[in-house]
Amino acid sequence: MEKVDWENAINIRRSTRSFQIRSLEMETMDRLQSFVNDMRTPFKHDVTIRIFKANPNKKLYTAFTAPPDGAAFLSKTDACSISATGFVGEMFVLYATSLGIATCWYGHYTLAELEQIMPHLGVYAQLSTNPKWGYGKGMVQGKRAICITPLGYWRREGVRVFDRMQESLISFKRKPVKELFEGNIDVDKLPPEIFYGFDLARKAPSAANSQHWRFTVSPDLKKISIAMPVGYKHVKWEHPDVDIGICACHFWLGLTSKGVSCDVSLTEEKGRAVWYFKLE
Structure with a gap:
């Protein structure tokens, strides 16, 4: 490739x-x-x-x-x-x-x-x-x-006025990494290569820039999950699991760019897709 x-x-x-x-x-x-x-x-x-x-x-x-x-x-x-x-x-x-x-x-x-x-x-x-x-x-x-x-x-x-406003006010703004974790995670203690993956993940596009992905990290920092909150429904977009896959893609590309090997698995839990990254 x-x-x-x-x-x-x-x-x-x-x-x-x-x-x-x-x-x-x-x-x-x-x-x-x-x-x-x-x-x-x-x-x-x-x-x-x-x-x-x-x-x-x-x-x-x-x-x-x-x-x-x-x-x-x-x-x-x-x-x-x-x-x-x-x-x-x-x-x-x-x-x-x-x-x-x-x-x-x-x-x-x-x-x-x-x-x-x-x-x-x-x-x-x-x-x-x-x-x-x-x-x-x-x-x-x-x-x-x-x-x-x-x-x-x-x-x-050819860009419409609305699209120009969306471009400047909405589309490119992203939440900081620390706001996207479930559980008590000390972001400052994450290894730099893992933080790098999360930083690329948070930049993923999403419907109406909803940024509905959430991250979990195991205590030993060896298992990471990416999913949307249980029961999440988007106002306009019927398939928010697409956006979760985009986010997972960014995270994996970040890890591989830093030479981090991991096993990737995808399961359905409580009506939503959940991505797991088991770091070696």
Whole structure:
């Protein structure tokens, strides 16, 4: 897998909703596909990444005009698969960012338009229960596109006033690490390489910048968990476990960047996905 400066990609990644209407270069598309083919993760999963061509209109994203290229993240619809989608999808998004490509995690896409440009529902295409936006909520049969992202080049002049206000006042503000722990954790006593992982984790994007992840650390500092609080419900986003997977991805990339080895496992507990990192 190609070497990436993950910290820099995390720091410069922004959710973009205004794009130049021009295709990515063929060499860039080839590098993206090669990354998908060669991607290595520390756990088994069935997430699929499909790169597609979109129509230059607002049918797919509704809030903005689609650039010619995009990618979809497909998986089963249980809590663990959805959270794994966040992890795997974020690795792709960060790699794209490292190539100078603008992206935006997007879950409320128009399902009919995605099926038209990227057939993926198969035998489930004609179900009367298919939702209008995204795949809906709850578990369904087969794999679904949990989220998609545009892939393109940022166009500053097309950014709406609301997006500019959100950019300056909301989107990039993050809680300090010490506010994200459950239990009594003395942050100052964490080994620097573990703190580094938490610092990258807290910078993960989340729906409406909710930052709903919480961390636990065992007394011996050898077992760490990342999950959302039991019973957490987001006001607008049906699948907050995606965001937890994104956060877990950042944490793992931070550990590996510092040479820390760990076993990674993903389980469902009390209706939510929980990531465990057992440090060696």
